[in-house]
Amino acid sequence: MEAHLVDWRKRHFGKALAVAFPASTAAVAQIVKLCAHHRVPIYPQGGNTSVCGGSVPDAAGGGIVLNLRRMNRILSVDARDNSMLVEAGCVLAQVQEAARAVDRLFPMSLGAEGSCQIGGNLATNAGGTAVLRYGNMRDLVLGIEAVMPDGTIWNGLRALRKNNSGYDLKNLFIGSEGTLGIITAAVLKLFPLPQHNVTALIAVPSIEDAASLASDLQSGFPGLVSAMELISSSELELVIRHIPDTARPLPTQAPWYVLTEMAGADDAAAMSDRLTDLLEAPLAAGRVLDATIATSERQRQQLWHIRHHVTEANVKEGMGITHDIAVPPARIPQFVRLAEAALATRFVNATPVVVGHLGDGNLHYIAMFSHGDWAATADKPACTAAVNHLIYDIAAELGGTFSAEHGIGSIHIAEMERYKPPSELALMQAMKRTLDPLGIMNPGRVLPPAPPAAA
Known part of the structure; x- marks a missing residue:
């Protein structure tokens, strides 16, 4: 059962009475009925790729893991x-x-x-x-x-x-x-299926220039921009260092990179020419330092190879305290500047590593500690909590959230209590009590315990 009791990053460990592998909805229903009858907790599990401790059981060992991998038709x-x-x-x-x-x-x-x-x-x-x-x-x-x-x-x-x-x-x-x-x-x-796409990696000198470029691209390709990814120089260097077969995409090193892709019915060469024309003015003004436009599917995959391997590279580098924040897209530069200054003041051994979705305001802002520095940290939970609150407070002040796409799992329960209005939490807990009165479905995930009902 070991593979189903630990997350893929080896940060969250649990125990279970058994792991069940149903092959049909009817089998899932039978298992759930049996567990409900005996009040046995159920921890649903898919590919076990959660980064929030949501896909493994708790340490008590009194429940079962229900893995759906056989239901794959x-x-x-x-x-x-x-x-x-x-x-x-x-x-x-x-x-x-x-x-x-x-x-x-x-x-x-x-x-x-x-x-x-x-x-x-x-x-x-x-x-x-x-x-x-x-x-x-x-x-x-x-x-x-x-x-x-x-x-x-x-x-x-x-x-x-x-x-x-x-x-x-x-x-x-x-x-x-x-x-x-x-x-x-x-x-x-x-x-x-889009008939053609154009993929480019663009180097920019500042986070403000990255945000400005994102706006220009969306205006220049209305309705055609399917990706707008932000990658910090620190993140790019980690992927090059730790992931085999990663080529440096540009001779110019820059503080920030924007990976973008446009897809539509226009000929790829025509879209590529439009992109080249669009970049002329910011290049001349110094708001863009360099760019490469993929001219083949192989080159396109090489650019996406960088983006898709950031998490693996970060795990190899050290202990990354990762944040899945979102703010209104126009406030991304303000968030980055405030977070960078706060981290440099409070945690001098932490390196900011940033990757995220520039177009929708979702950033994975990572405070990266080397393995040595993290090993020497006396109170790791306290350090983690302090870094988290530092970053999340900034996001909240800018009208953002501490969780954009990764979920809550078991590790963000405290944030739910800290940042969610009590009335909103109460509504969620009321739904939970109504649908799961026995509290057996993935207990200890998403919601803090509800207060006792009034007598």
């Missing part, structure tokens, strides 16, 4: 209706390929797409690199099927774009991280 693909029916254990890359096979696109894309599963993507409302154009996972699903905490099966597998017949129940489960039920299948949205 693509049940139907309808190109005319632009929809796909899949089981929750399907790996994201498998779904992407099935869509491409019928000349369609499923746009969700992230570094763990070769191992993360659709059920986990839905349970955490995953984001990824295409949110700017296509939205989060919540925006990419038409219907779901879920097993409730009492073992009842709710079939909401509808392929409708419009349906105002009551509450939109699927959205209760999307983003709930298995605390309200177990998603077992979903109807996903597909899109026409």
Whole structure:
């Protein structure tokens, strides 16, 4: 059972009575009924790629892990209706390929797409690199099927774009991280496969120039920008250092890089020429230092190779205290400047490492400690909490959030209490009590314990 009791970064460990591998929704329902009868906690698990401690059980060992990897069938693909029916254990890359096979696109894309599963993507409302154009996972699903905490099966597998017949129940489960039920299948949205794309990595001298470039690109390619990724120089250097077969993409070293991709029906050469023309003015003004535009699929993959391997590189470098913040996109420069100054004042041994989604305001701001410095840190939990509050307080002051796309899991419960209004927490806890009165679904995740009910 060991592989299912520890997260992939080897930071969160748990125990369990057993690991169950159901192969059907009916089997999931039977397991849940049995656990409900005996009040045994259930920890749903997909590809176990969570970075928030949400996909492994707790240390008490009194519950079971329910892993959905055997439920990995693509049940139907309808190109005319632009929809796909899949089981929750399907790996994201498998779904992407099935869509491409019928000349369609499923746009969700992230570094763990070769191992993360659709059920986990839905349970955490995953984001990824295409949110700017296509939205989060919540925006990419038409219907779901879920097993409730009492073992009842709710079939909401509808392929409708419009349906105002009551509450939109699927959205209760999307983003709930298995605390309200177990998603077992979903109807996903597909899109026409773009005929051409242009991918570029652009070096800029400042975070303000990166934000300005993002605005220029969206204005110059209205509706066509599918990715707008921000990479700090410190992050790029880590990928080059730790990830094999990573070539330095530009001869010019810069403080910041913007990885962008435009996709549409226009000829790739025409879009490339438009991008070259757009960059002329900022290059002349010094707001862009250098750029490379991919001229082949191989070059495009080399650029995305950098972005998709940042987490692996960070794990190898040291102890990265990672933050999944979001602020309004226009406030990204202000956030970066404030966070950099605060970190330099309070934690002089920490190096800022930044990667994120420039177009939607979501940054993964990492305070990177070397292995040696972290080993010498006397009170690691206190240091982690202090760094977290430093970064999260800045995001909150700018109208942002401490969790944009990774979820809450077990490690952000304190942040829920610190940053969520009490009335909002009370509503969530009321939903939890109503749907899961026994409290057996992924306990200790997402929500702090509710206060005792009034006598």
